[in-house]
Ligand SMILES: [Zn+2]
């Protein structure tokens with residue numbers, strides 16, 4: 001490995017060309033700009049937000065676009081003018097990408113919350129992402145992966161960071177119950193992050209039994225199928241006195257309402273799911289019970305570092321019960337399958 005590594009001129013990329021249309025194309029290999037490095041993509045996850053993008057329901061994403069923001073890969077080229085903090089990066093090194101790029105000089109960025117920067121850019125939404133053999137990203141957004149972490153694990157840092165932030169916002173105390181609604185990737189990761197903190201009661205609910213099985217294996221105290229006629233009663237019975245905090249990792253009208261019904265007076269509800277654009281709110285009930293409602297969006301650099309630490313500690317490892325690896329060329333079919341419900345695996349990881 002040296003600076004003269006021969007790179008091809010063109011590469012395979014999975015390009016979203018129109019709503020519900022994605023195709024493999026040969027496109028030029030990007031050149032790293034100032035402050036950027038070029039990665040050979042090792043693994044890239046498919047995110048729920050990209051499913052709505054794929055349908056054309058997301059104003060952030062405009063076709064033609066190479067999506068993919070859950071990326072890990074190997075550095076194959078360094079651009080000019082790398083930032084001072086990038087001196088730890090070297091050719092050949094494997095890294096995970098934090099895809100949220102803040103403007104750097106607004107109050108939110110100065111408070112280390114680029115996730116709330118009004119001029120933030122996201123790799124794979126505002127610029128080409130990781131559904132390709134190569135991707136150019138700012139060096140400052142890259143964190144080295146230790147040699148014992150596989151590329152697939154590195155690609156989980158981004159969604160895990162989302163969950164780390166939600167759990168942080170929940171302010172869970174071990175002597176009380178945490179309720180998680182939804183056992184997709186984000187809900188399961190919230191379970192794993194919280195379980196890594198301690199042995200308190202964590203109750204989780206989902207519509208799919210296969211996901212509840214994963215949740216039990218990951219240490220859920222009680223897992224309830226939301227389709228059961230008595231689901232709400234089961235949840236109440238599992239948490240006498242109510243949940244001290246609820247994380248809604250679905251974001252539907254039903255789960256947003258359920259979160260308020262199951263949290264105890266004075267408790268906290270964290271909304272992270274984005275299923276419905278707006279939902280009715282039992283505002284007077286919320287007032288009288290002094291329920292705190294907190295939104296949780298993406299992650300800060302500190303949350304990303306927390307996620308990487310959890311991965312390095314092996315708290316989460318990709319496995320056949322909940323991840324599925326596919327070649328990049330299988331990406332279009334994966335998007336279609338996730339949307340029509342024929343793929344139930346919580347996380348699909350593509351390997352270019
Ligand atoms: Zn994501």
Ligand SMILES: [Zn+2]
Pocket residue numbers: 102103104105106107108109110114117118119120
């Ligand atoms: Zn900013």
